[in-house]
Amino acid sequence: MLTVRDVMTHAVKTVRPETPLKDVARVLLDRGISGVPVVDAKGTVLGVVSEADFLIKEQGARAVRHRRLETLLGESAEVRTQRDKLAAGTAGQAMTAPAVTVAPTCAISDAAAIMTSRRINRLPVVDKDRLVGIVSRADLVRAYLRTDEELVQTIREDVLLRILWLDPAGFTVEVRNGEATVRGTVERRSTAAIVAETIRLVPGIVNANVDVNWTLDDRDVEPATRSPEFPYGIH
Numbered sequence: 001m002l003t004v005r006d007v008m009t010h011a012v013k014t015v016r017p018e019t020p021l022k023d024v025a026r027v028l029l030d031r032g033i034s035g036v037p038v039v040d041a042k043g044t045v046l047g048v049v050s051e052a053d054f055l056i057k058e059q060g061a062r063a064v065r066h067r068r069l070e071t072l073l074g075e076s077a078e079v080r081t082q083r084d085k086l087a088a089g090t091a092g093q094a095m096t097a098p099a100v101t102v103a104p105t106c107a108i109s110d111a112a113a114i115m116t117s118r119r120i121n122r123l124p125v126v127d128k129d130r131l132v133g134i135v136s137r138a139d140l141v142r143a144y145l146r147t148d149e150e151l152v153q154t155i156r157e158d159v160l161l162r163i164l165w166l167d168p169a170g171f172t173v174e175v176r177n178g179e180a181t182v183r184g185t186v187e188r189r190s191t192a193a194i195v196a197e198t199i200r201l202v203p204g205i206v207n208a209n210v211d212v213n214w215t216l217d218d219r220d221v222e223p224a225t226r227s228p229e230f231p232y233g234i235h
Contacts, residue, residue, distance in 0.1 A: 002154070002203045004111050005104035007143055008125050008133035014039045017046060017092025024049050024091050035122050038095045043130045047097030048122070053088075101126040102135070108203050112140050143203035148175040151204050155180065159198050166195070171212075178206040189214040 014037050015024055027036055028051065035050035088094035101124045102111050111123055115137055125133040146154075152175050156168040171184030182199055186192050196210035 002108050002143055002158075003104065004102055004106045004108060004123075004125055004135050005133075007108060007139040008104070008135040009139065010133045012037065012124075012131060012134045014131065015049065015091045016040070017090060017095075019091040021049075021054075021089055021091065021094055024094075025054065036091075037099065037124045037131060037134065038091045038097075039131055045099045045101055045124045045126060045131050046092070047095030047099050048124065049091050049095045050121070053094045053096060099124055103127060104132060107201075108135075108140050108143055109201050111135055112137075115140075140203070144178070144206075146204040148177070151175045151178070151180065151202065154202055154204075155182065155199055159202060160195070163198060164191070164195060166191075175205070178204060180205050180208045180210075182208065182210045182212065185213045185215070187214065188216050188218045190218050 013027055013031055013033070015027060017038055017040070019038075024036060028034065035048050037045050038047045038049060039045055100114065100118055100120060102114065104125055104127055114123065115121065122134055122136040124131055125135055152173050155173050155175070156171075160166045160168045160171060166186065170186075171182060174181045180199060180202075182195070184195075186195065192212040192214045195212050196208070199205065199210055200208045
């Protein structure tokens with residue numbers, strides 16, 4: 001299955017917390033990127049400065065969203081954060097922290113879900129607390145440019161063999177314009193369902209017609225009843 005490691009950018013431009021915001025803006029413009037990780041001397045990701053953080057400063061006081069009854073309840077954490085960003089002069093003061101990160105082994109479908117739910121455009125990739133890359137929405141979209149031949153190989157070698165431990169020789173796999181047709185036979189009905197679900201999650205597959213037969217309906221199969229005399233099952 002395709003992971004973040006397969007699509008991420010390895011050479012990542014970073015800034016330090018003390019980097020002036022003018023220099024951060026220059027990095028974004030010169031590199032044509034919309035955000036940059038902020039790291040400490042050890043390479044640990046502290047946060048991310050993005051175009052959105054600069055937009056807050058450009059809007060000025062209008063960017064601060066006050067809540068109702070603020071005079072009675074006090075400022076919310078969001079308001080305090082926005083005020084800090086308005087007064088920021090360095091990357092460390094303007095960054096959004098803590099940074100949302102992923103591991104290199106994260107499936108790109110999971111990375112896409114994180115980006116969608118958090119409404120962010122990029123994710124620093126961290127391995128053992130060290131920055132090793134960055135993955136953007138554009139990187140995930142490029143996964144859909146894989147050829148039909150590459151997708152067939154992914155289904156056979158990654159999905160069937162490596163993930164599901166099934167013999168690819170027992171299946172016929174065809175992909176045309178990103179649409180997969182898979183036929184085969186497995187022992188259990190639950191396995192057939194997993195095959196179909198997993199193939200539909202392959203990045204680059206736009207549609208999947210999965211016709212996998214099964215010989216045993218295991219929907220109602222229950223584990224053996226245990227007893228005090230035989231705690232590990234009936235003997």
